[in-house]
Amino acid sequence: MTVDPGLIDWRERTYLSQYAQPPLTFATYIGGVLADPDGSHVTGRLVMQNPDGTDSLVNTYTAVRESTGVYVITPSSADTQTPGYAELDWAYSISGTPQQYASWLQIGPANPTWDALPQDMQDFLEQQVWVRFADLFDSPGGGPNLQSYFQAHWSRGRAAQMMSIALMKINAVGQPWSNYTLDGNGGPQYSIQFWGGLLASYTYVECVKQLIRSYTEQPQFAGPPVARLDRRDYVDRWRAALADEQAELKSLLDVFKIRHIMNGSPRVLVSGGTYGRYAPTRIAGSVAARPRMWARWY
Secondary structure: OOOOHHHHOOOOOEEEEOOOOOOEEEEOEEOOEEOOOHHHOOEEEEEEEOOOOOEEEEEEEEOEEEEOOEEEEOOOOOOOOOOEEEEEEEEEEEOOEEEEEEEEEEEEOOOHHHHHOOHHHHHHHHHHOHHHHOOOOOOOOOOOHHHHOOOOOOOHHHHHHHHHHHHHHHHHOOOOOOOOEOOOOOOOEOOHHHHHHHHHHHHHHHHHHHHHHHHHOOOEEEOOOOOEEEOOOHHHHHHHHHHHHHHHHHHHHHHHHHHOOOOOOOOOOOOOOOOOEEEOOOOOOOOOOOOOOOEEEO
């Protein structure tokens, strides 16, 4: 019997998209301070972890020194073309003693939405949203059970799509209307430095709602005398999901209408014109502050 490495290795893995060429950074500390190893020389060895527990060599590298104690290896698209679990073994020496370190990687299927995100947005989604689903119980490798089914596509790409939807709602869910984007194209890039908590929470909510929609069509086994999958209550399940969406839709629609009230080159009559200018009367006593629009002049 063989065991998938994902089931026996519970370390946090760095996610790489298929065919991506991400810079992988490694830092060396000596005495708690960033410092270069012997000869400023660091090498790397990328291997795929096979289901039977063996490793397959993908490529070897010489790391590029970026700054004191910081070294970078950038794999090619050919190195990341096969989805699966991988390991990048770093090798260097300190004071003549060989040292090594392993970076655990996961290479996942390419997804246009995830791949189009800037690096800081990918890191943000990974650390602030994806991690919230990492320890779900009903899945072999953690995460929603949807990952276990061929017809389901729960992935970081799907989470990236949910984050895009979340940001569109943040833009329009209340006044004032805004036009933030995830990548800075078509509008200012959303600031995760100042408002990251809001985007993380809204994205998490959208992911949960996506899971609700995904689990809506779960048939119930019925029988005897005839064993069958009962789907008759799908209508009620979808109505419940629809009610949640309609409440939010009304809020978005209200903001949209308010935002467009003054469109179309409005004109305002300030004073004068056909009706002249009116002023309140000046009546002494208790009614002095109450306007009486009868005086008119030009």
